[in-house]
Amino acid sequence: MPELPEVETTCRGIAPHITGRTVNRIVVRNRNLRWPVTRRLEQAITGETIESVRRRAKYLLMKTGSGTLILHLGMSGSLRIVNAIVPPEKHDHVDLVFPHYKTLRFTDPRRFGSLHWTTRDPMQHKLLRDLGVEPLGDELNGEYLYAASRGRRVDVKQFIMNSHIVVGIGNIYASESLYMAGINPRRAAGRISRAKYELLAEVIKEVLTDSISAGGTTLRDFVNDEGKPGYFRFHLNVYGRAGEPCISCQVPIREIRQGQRSTFYCPKCQH
Numbered sequence: 001m002p003e004l005p006e007v008e009t010t011c012r013g014i015a016p017h018i019t020g021r022t023v024n025r026i027v028v029r030n031r032n033l034r035w036p037v038t039r040r041l042e043q044a045i046t047g048e049t050i051e052s053v054r055r056r057a058k059y060l061l062m063k064t065g066s067g068t069l070i071l072h073l074g075m076s077g078s079l080r081i082v083n084a085i086v087p088p089e090k091h092d093h094v095d096l097v098f099p100h101y102k103t104l105r106f107t108d109p110r111r112f113g114s115l116h117w118t119t120r121d122p123m124q125h126k127l128l129r130d131l132g133v134e135p136l137g138d139e140l141n142g143e144y145l146y147a148a149s150r151g152r153r154v155d156v157k158q159f160i161m162n163s164h165i166v167v168g169i170g171n172i173y174a175s176e177s178l179y180m181a182g183i184n185p186r187r188a189a190g191r192i193s194r195a196k197y198e199l200l201a202e203v204i205k206e207v208l209t210d211s212i213s214a215g216g217t218t219l220r221d222f223v224n225d226e227g228k229p230g231y232f233r234f235h236l237n238v239y240g241r242a243g244e245p246c247i248s249c250q251v252p253i254r255e256i257r258q259g260q261r262s263t264f265y266c267p268k269c270q271h
């Protein structure tokens, strides 16, 4: 599933190709995405110039003079830049065609992705308005996590994965960050010190930034007609390593279930 680093890399990858360009036409081959694609979209976006491409949580926002296209990659979606003459394949559901046949092509085998058009402030859109802070910005810091967690009994792992608190911390990133901060994922969020939250906020940024850097090397995939942009791997200390020795203390990594998701941690280094 595309996580925040993949979405950020996608944003950086497509922005230079489409910013300042005018949408000559849009081709929607399948409207049955996670939510039906509105039939007003074609009229709304044709002839519009993309002024900016940015990311909020795992949404890509393509702003034009009259509105914003809000795109989510869902479970299996990807975007790439192709020439419009490249024949679409089965799961290529949407094309945004720019001058000289330059085309932003949306592919999504499982169709959990989505496309919305809004003429209002996109941050007030129902999909975006209740989201928590961005993990890479200054708003995520130890003080914020400390204050937001007071009185909460929920496990700290589920607390940091709650998108109303902070967005974009997927399962792998949560396990890895808690390991690096030395925090047991089962501890109650409300019982963790301010100092530990300072450290946790720092390592969350580090883990996500490392992953985005790892993805930077795959940027050329966005203009590769042949391949699909792959989701990149970064070095994992605990995730998927159940039973293997902790790289720091050699004690076997443990796997537990939290909220129907796998959690990996070191019982000795994390408390």
Ligand SMILES: [Zn+2]
Pocket (backbone or CB within 6 Å): 246, 247, 248, 249, 250, 251, 266, 267, 268, 269, 270
């Ligand atoms: Zn350990």
